[in-house]
Amino acid sequence: MASPALAMRTCLVVIARDEAACIERLLNSARPWVDEMLVLDTGSVDATPTLAVACGARLEKFLWCDDFAAARNAALDAAGADWHVLLDADEWLISGGEALAALRQTPANFVGTIALQDQFLDGALRHAQSRLSRVLPGNIRYAGRVHEQPHHSLPIQPLNISVGHDGYLPDRLLAKRGRNQRLLLQELQVQPERAYLWYQLGKDCAVYDEHARAEQYFEKAAALPHPEQGWWFDLVTRRLFALKQLKAHEAAIQFAQTQLGICAASPDFFFALGDLLLDFAADTPEQAPHLLPMIEDAWRRCLELGERPDLSGAVAGRGSYLAAHNLALVLDGTGRAQEAADLRRAFAG
Secondary structure, three states, X not given: OOOOOOOOOEEEEEEEOOOOOOHHHHHHHHHHHOOEEEXXXXXXXXXXXXXXXXXXXXXXXXXXXXXXXXXXXXXXXXXXXXXXXXXXXXXEEEEOHHHHHHHHHOOOOOEEEEEEEEEEEEOEXXXXXXXXXXXXXXXXXXXXXXXXXXXXXXXXXXXXXXXXEOOOOHHHHHHOOOXXXXXXXXXXXXXXXXXXXXXXXXXXXXXXXXXXXXXXXXXXXXXXXXXXXOHHHHHHHHHHHHHHHOOOHHHHHHHHHHHOOOOOOOHHHHHHHHHXXXXXXXXXXXXXXXXXXXXXXXXHHHHXXXXXXXXXXXXXXXXXXXXXXXXXXXXXXXXXXXXXXXXXXXXXX
16 A cells, blocks of 8 residues: 555545436445545535435535536535546446546546546437546646636546446436537637537537537537647537538538548548438439449448547447448348348347
């Protein structure tokens, strides 16, 4: 064990409001691995505070002011630990407790990222992964009214920590519909040239199937200057889907052509491209002979790239079984039943 002089105190830091349905899941998953848990309640009228205390968390109160960074920072000030682990009430620790425990013997001189596994429904339950900075040295604070980000100049280190998130499932989406859009629009009045905010606004519309509005905001984000950011792959994929839903196939293809080099390593990009081209072929049968080889090539490219969970927004299966399923349908439809059967067998299970 580390000597007391070297031991670093760790604290799970949560902001929550009316999260009685899931707060216990989060706290119970993290409790064995951290020294303390702090829940900052922003105005619950359900049993969230009582459940948090029963799970062993320290409870603090905060008057909500439409500013997530302000709430996060108030929670961090109250926690006052050497290491802070920031998770939301609709998240839970899947694996990586040992990495959290190891922070007690780790100097707080970097920001750690966790692998967030988003659950969503797309005909079936799917999982998308992104890496987020959620393990912070004690002095780091947030900025941003919504989709807030920690501000720092420290090196970033990926940690072997996996966290589940089911906030995109239908019942939870319904409960918070409109909240983020309102806050994003307020933030954009202050920072109208920040591409990331327009992307997040488009993403928020997309999860509610508001495709026309999503495309409006994605187009704005794509036109603004933006440094190399992991979220760009997700923006491109989501924009292709929105344009497909709007039947703006030619505009989508033109946009995809500008992204071929940038997204060359993303199976999600090629999966969305194949999906877009297939929809275009269905709507314009006279062009199908020209489009089918391009569709096949897109899904073969997915399989060549394989799974890339390190890319933000990556959906499990787009580099493997989902792409193989779609490609097998094309092979069946073009008289290559044996090749389709071999492909299905290769990706069975």
